[in-house]
Amino acid sequence: MYTSLTAIAIATCAMFVILSVFSGLESFNIKLFSDVNPDLRILPATGKTLPDIDKVVKKVSSHSEVKAFTKVIEEKVYVLFYEKDEIAYLKGVDENFLKVVKIDTCFQAGKFPNISSDNEAAFGNALAYRLGVPIDKEYYASLYMPKPGKKLISNTDDAFEKAYVHMTGVFALNDQYENYIFVPIQVSQKLLNLPSNSAFSIELKVKNNVKSLQKQLKKELGNQYIILNRQEQDASFLKMMKVEQLFIYLMFILVIIIASFNLAGAIIIIILDKKYQSKSLLALGYSISGLKKLFFNIGIIITIFGVVIGIILGTILTWLQSKFGLVMANPFMPFPVKFDLDNYLIVLFTVLFIGFFVSFFSSRKLNF
Structure with missing residues (x-):
């Protein structure tokens, strides 16, 4: 017994x-995800670029429940530093980004890049380690993005848009973000040949009732947009x-x-x-x-x-x-x-x- x-x-x-x-x-x-994922994210229902972005910004700005919002462009990018190269995720953000998420609290060294700059970037810890990029203005990493088009390539230099950035800081979150690079949004717009007012998504910081605002924005913006809360962003x-x-x-x-x-x-x-x-x-x-x-x-x-x-x-x-x-x-x-x-x-x-x-x-x- x-x-x-x-x-x-x-x-x-x-x-x-x-x-x-x-x-x-x-x-x-x-x-950990809440440090980099916003309360709400607005995405296009089809394609990558948000359609009629001025309308979205106007609607978002008019809501008293929205504490802050930021425009974001996220895309894969080829990174080259001397003889080492990697495929990374490039995330371009504007000046309101740190009002929406708390990624500045996740830095192991250095700081978040100056958004007004065209050549600063923050690297995920694993990516920075593999490439061997130092926090130093004297050392620049090259970012390459394929140019859109259907013509035959006669010169490889003409096949890619390029940008050069120096690392200002290293952040550590989780496995999903160890290969990320945060840059000012104008850097990603330049690499993708996008207009200065374009974005792939808009991320929101909400004061109180997230679900109520999500429901309201879905009704106001219509079927052209997908609005995800934090749980839906982390669904997988x-x-x-x-x-x-x-x-x-x-x-x-x-x-x-x-x-x-x-x-x-x-x-x-x-x-x-x-x-x-x-x-x-x-x-x-x-x-x-x-x-x-x-x-x-x-x-x-x-x-x-x-x-x-x-x-x-x-x-x-x-x-x-x-x-x-x-x-x-x-x-x-x-x-x-x-x-x-x-x-x-x-x-x-x-x-x-x-x-x-x-x-x-x-x-x-x-x-x-």
Whole structure:
């Protein structure tokens, strides 16, 4: 009996801790994304360039709920620094960009480029490391963008638009942004041969009610535009996290089922051990169904005690991890954890259901 109780408690504790870690990782990554993803993003329904951008700017400017907005151009670019080259993501932004997102808080070294400049850029940490670009005005990286057109190329120099930038700072966010380069929007407009008033998207910082403003802008701007909130911008990442969490959950269901074999064994052993006492009760008029219910209740009691002990242990371990960082994700950061009511309910109902199922069928083994 004690073996089955211990097995259920350990499996419950492990399941709760792992789910708490996943909740912590999800919250941590969402916070990282919030540093670079705006509250709302307006995109064209077709094509890349926003149509009738003056209309969009006018509508956005007229809303009191809009705290700030910025024009953005984002495109892949070929980067060359001496003999090293990479394909990166170029993000051109205007002077309001830092009012919309907090990327300036994510810099490991240096600073965000001066938006009025035509030759400054901030590089993602992994990209800067691979290229070996220093934070120095004397060293320039070359940016290349293919020119549009259908004619045959007679000279490779005529096939690309070029820009030269020096690195002003290095930022570190997550894997998605390690290959990004932030430049003033006029640099990206020049590389793409776009008018000075053009943009691929408009990003918004909202004061309070994001969903209400999103709904209102969709109605006012019409079907030419797509308006995404932060959760919709991160939809693929959040979906991936949920799928990973689901697989971990299913794996631990299997662990709990295996642990419940001890419970089934304990109930069967108790049935065999109390065989003569059971026969005495039957002789005194006690029913077989009553005996089966008795042994079923024993299994439920073992399960409940195992769940309670496991959740208490899991809560203690999670609290210790949150306070003292017992297990490190890397040399600088412990694994994040989060206390979530959903995790308590998921663990509680999962283990109780499996314990109920195992106890029911094990108690049916009573046969004299």
